Amino acid sequence: GFAISRAKYSWCSYKDVGFRAVTAAVSDVIAKGCKPLAYALSIGLTGHSISKLKEIINGVASAISIYGGYLINIDTNSGNDDWIDIFVLGNCEFTPIPRVVKPGNVLILPRRIGDTTIAYIAHYNNIYNVSQNVIEVSCRPLAEIRFIDIINKYRSCIVGSIDISDTLAETFYDLIDASGYGILLNASPYSIASYDLINFYYSNKDSYSDIKKLILMANEEYVPILIISSWCVDEMIKSLYSLGFEPVVLGYGITSKEITWMGEKIPKIYWNHISSKIIYK
Structure with a gap:
């Protein structure tokens, strides 16, 4: 709530x-x-x-x-x-999937994210000229009911899952806290960011110098990150594409309990539920 x-x-x-x-x-x-x-x-x-x-x-x-x-x-x-x-x-229908990532597991994001970052920045900076996409995801976000069938179809290869309900950064930290292992992210930020967020970044480079931080601020996206065994990555990607998604392999689980993205440790960007603001820890 x-x-x-x-x-x-x-x-x-x-x-x-x-x-x-x-x-x-x-x-x-x-x-x-x-x-x-x-x-x-x-x-x-x-x-x-x-x-x-x-x-x-x-x-x-x-x-x-x-x-x-x-x-x-x-x-x-x-x-x-x-x-x-x-x-x-x-x-x-089956045992609920836990929040867990293990070394060698592959993390898949089913679609692009980041319009929620624009909504957050616009709201707290009193900017009202936002796109219809931003209005939709911030006012009437939709959780894809189709993921239930996907998860159950590939239940044998899905190790864990977690939905992005706070910030993306917090989601990653919740995942490693629950499992005791770390995550190495190697996906290009331009394959993760929504097209509106990419345009926002290029239009506001003076204020926001790192697109990765804008992506990590993405919040209330209500899409699951799927953690799967490496042997079924191709089949999972193909299945998601066939349903109209634009999946991306984010990275994989590692033994050390840390989260890095292209060699840099990601900051702890958290959603504060008391103030309803994003904070850096």
């Missing part, structure tokens, strides 16, 4: 808030290879925002109609801040 007062971008509606909250919860379920089955919604609103309750619930219902499952409980609260939280019960 999140504080609506701090996480809602100015160009998004309260209906979008409900939609986004469901996607955030569903994304982790999908990354495990499970289908969302039932949802419980908790909302806290101030007196100034109580009129937005129906709008938020409509956004929740809109998202559930896409992901499937049933809304079984709505808990409403009043307080000094606006917030929303979603609990999702998943139905798993």
Whole structure:
């Protein structure tokens, strides 16, 4: 869940808030290879925002109609801040996939990312002229339900998975903290960054000198990083392409517990859930 007062971008509606909250919860379920089955919604609103309750619930219902499952409980609260939280019960055909990477495993990102970085920078710099792509990913992000079938189809070769729900950098650090091993990233940043982010980088080089840091700031992308055995890389890449994705091999697991990208240790860029801001540790 999140504080609506701090996480809602100015160009998004309260209906979008409900939609986004469901996607955030569903994304982790999908990354495990499970289908969302039932949802419980908790909302806290101030007196100034109580009129937005129906709008938020409509956004929740809109998202559930896409992901499937049933809304079984709505808990409403009043307080000094606006917030929303979603609990999702998943139905798993197989044992849920853990967060783990081991030496020699290959990390695959199914699609380009980074429009969320533009949204974050625009929001905190009071920039309102953003592209439709940026508006869509920041207001009504979609977790791909098709990944459930992909994960289950290749369950024998998928070692681990983790969704990008905070920053990409934090996702990598969460992964190595859970597994005890490290990651060597060797993919070109231009094969990872969204086309809008690449254009943003070239237009703002005076302010942002390293495109890798912009990519590591990508947040709430709600796409899983798949960690797979090396023997099925070609087949996985081919399958993702056939479904319209643009996958990239990010790198592979290593024995030393560190994360490097093209020879440089990546910074700890984290999402602070209290302030809803990205911080460097």
